[in-house]
Amino acid sequence: SQQGEEDPQALSIQEGENATMNCSYKTSINNLQWYRQNSGRGLVHLILIRSNEREKHSGRLRVTLDTSKKSSSLLITASRAADTASYFCATWGGSYIPTFGRGTSLIVHP
């Protein structure tokens, strides 16, 4: 069961630019998490935002959550070539089963 939908599906930027990815979901959630996946590798947890939070920061990452619009955004500031990866949002609802979106493929050109 797939709930989150990331937008855009692919994003190509230059080093130093900011990258913004969006995630929309359909049902009520308890929290939403963003993950990063390098090609052919496992998932790396980036940040968790709870349903009663609106914004969280972690280093160059900024996540917002708008429960009224059922959407979240991930902003990576001052991007680096090493940020090239796929980024997924995962939502946790009442069942506490993480459900993933399709992901955004980010390419940062040096």
Added chain:
Amino acid sequence: GAVVSQHPSWVICKSGTSVKIECRSLDFQATTMFWYRQFPKQSLMLMATSNEGSKATYEQGVEKDKFLINHASLTLSTLTVTSAHPEDSSFYICSARDKGVGAEAFFGQGTRLTVV
């Protein structure tokens, strides 16, 4: 965060053989484990949810006789792909959740299965 170890990281097997993938929570007790499958450039699709000591709950369309899941202890779950075929080739990822409502889930490194 907590560590989930998945083994092997990659495996190549012949058609018709079975492959076992292990998922271990190293520093916490995982009452619930999830198994996902990911095709190239696709999202993670939940295959099944397993709770320690009970039968796994499979998602619609996932053959339970083909993908055997055993959650024998609070730190170990295994996924066995039986009579593997080339179409079973995929990336399999496990996730383990600690006790407590709303506990965060942690992911293994994934296993790349190639059936030849």
